[in-house]
Amino acid sequence: MPRHAVERLGTVTHLSILDETGAVDKALEPDIPETDLLEMHRAMLYGRCFDERMLKLQRQGRIGTFAPIKGQEAAQIGAAAHLRPSDWLVPSFREIAAQIWRGAKPRDIWLFAAGYNEGVAIPEDARDLPLCVPVATQLLHAAGVAYATKYRGEDDIVMTFHGDGATSEGDFHEALNFSGVLDLPVVFVCQNNQWAISLPLAKQTRSKTIAQKAVAYGIPGLRVDGNDILAVWVAAKEAVDRARNEQIPTLLECVTYRMEVHTTADDPTRYRTEDDVAPWRKRDPISRFETYLKAKGLIDDKTLKGMRETFRDALKHDWQETQERIEELDAGDPMGIFDALYAQDYPHITEQKAYFRERLKRERAHG
Numbered sequence: 004m005p006r007h008a009v010e011r012l013g014t015v016t017h018l019s020i021l022d023e024t025g026a027v028d029k030a031l032e033p034d035i036p037e038t039d040l041l042e043m044h045r046a047m048l049y050g051r052c053f054d055e056r057m058l059k060l061q062r063q064g065r066i067g068t069f070a071p072i073k074g075q076e077a078a079q080i081g082a083a084a085h086l087r088p089s090d091w092l093v094p095s096f097r098e099i100a101a102q103i104w105r106g107a108k109p110r111d112i113w114l115f116a117a118g119y120n121e122g123v124a125i126p127e128d129a130r131d132l133p134l135c136v137p138v139a140t141q142l143l144h145a146a147g148v149a150y151a152t153k154y155r156g157e158d159d160i161v162m163t164f165h166g167d168g169a170t171s172e173g174d175f176h177e178a179l180n181f182s183g184v185l186d187l188p189v190v191f192v193c194q195n196n197q198w199a200i201s202l203p204l205a206k207q208t209r210s211k212t213i214a215q216k217a218v219a220y221g222i223p224g225l226r227v228d229g230n231d232i233l234a235v236w237v238a239a240k241e242a243v244d245r246a247r248n249e250q251i252p253t254l255l256e257c258v259t260y261r262m263e264v265h266t267t268a269d270d271p272t273r274y275r276t277e278d279d280v281a282p283w284r285k286r287d288p289i290s291r292f293e294t295y296l297k298a299k300g301l302i303d304d305k306t307l308k309g310m311r312e313t314f315r316d317a318l319k320h321d322w323q324e325t326q327e328r329i330e331e332l333d334a335g336d337p338m339g340i341f342d343a344l345y346a347q348d349y350p351h352i353t354e355q356k357a358y359f360r361e362r363l364k365r366e367r368a369h370g
């Protein structure tokens with residue numbers, strides 16, 4: 004026969020366990036210890052409170068621009084929950100909840116957002132890369148880190164995050180191909196939040212799903228309700244175990260929604276309406292998880308109110324400390340940005356330093 008199917012490409016599955024009313028599919032419900040459920044809930048709620056606080060700080064002119072996470076807490080915590088401290092987190096720029104889960108301090112996040120290099124210094128023992136603004140470049144960093152991990156014979160894995168917009172970048176495709184062909188222990192978590200600034204998903208790709216893009220690279224692709232922490236947890240566990248035990252990368256698409264502005268420099272009323280957003284308010288990842296936890300008798304309204312108050316007080320205290328530090332700090336020499344990021348000089352960094360030093364000199368000479 005001159006034309007025949009070469010291969011059955013398989014089916015992309017969509018997993019949902021906790022629906023938007025908080026009802027659970029008993030057959031699929033994972034057996035997660037109660038303490039872990041509560042810890043994940045705490046991280047999601049704290050992430051939400053932190054995000055709200057950060058938005059206020061930006062609106063008051065105290066910090067610079069940032070990318071809010073509202074609505075995407077389940078996608079981040081459900082995935083990051085499987086990382087061991089020695090695993091690697093390679094974020095984009097919208098993963099504050101995951102970064103805090105890994106140990107990032109509010110003070111450092113705020114110092115960075117206020118423009119101080121001290122906030123972006125990588126602690127000696129951390130295996131978290133700093134946030135990465137050039138869209139999709141972090142995916143190649145993640146593949147490289149995974150390659151190094153494998154080369155060293157370590158059993159640590161890499162988890163990297165990206166948006167739906169990032170899948171239109173060449174770096175995304177190179178990273179998936181490289182990881183697939185070299186059998187790298189990496190999990191690509193796509194937070195498909197339906198928007199890349201003002202560009203809706205329908206204009207981003209003709210593909211029905213993001214997960215199916217994995218098929219082209221011969222790696223597993225999974226799609227989950229990204230606002231369902233249980234579904235994200237189950238799928239991410241599968242992906243992390245596969246990366247660790249079999250050195251097989253996975254593309255995990257979490258279908259979610261960007262409830263807030265793209266960044267604080269954006270005005271979404273110019274390109275989407277309340278009718279677009281309203282259905283997603285009902286799908287909020289935190290309230291549905293709370294319904295589930297209440298049904299299990301693990302939390303009640305009084306506890307929730309207390310948690311919010313505790314977080315609010317802690318954030319107030321943390322901001323006071325950050326402010327005191329800002330007063331002590333001199334914005335200083337812009338060259339310091341290199342010191343915060345690189346442990347040693349590499350030839351291309353030396354070159355960039357020389358270029359930047361010259362440029363600063365020229366700019367200063369011209370006032």
Ligand SMILES: Cc1ncc(C[n+]2csc(CCOP(=O)(O)OP(=O)(O)O)c2C)c(N)n1
Nearest residue numbers: 097136137138166167168169196198199200
């Ligand atoms: C290489 C590159 N091109 C363009 C931009 C400007 N930019 C910043 S965020 C963004 C959209 C990213 O969308 P997506 O990947 O879906 O992530 P989201 O912002 O929704 O989390 C663009 C185009 C950039 N930062 N880097």
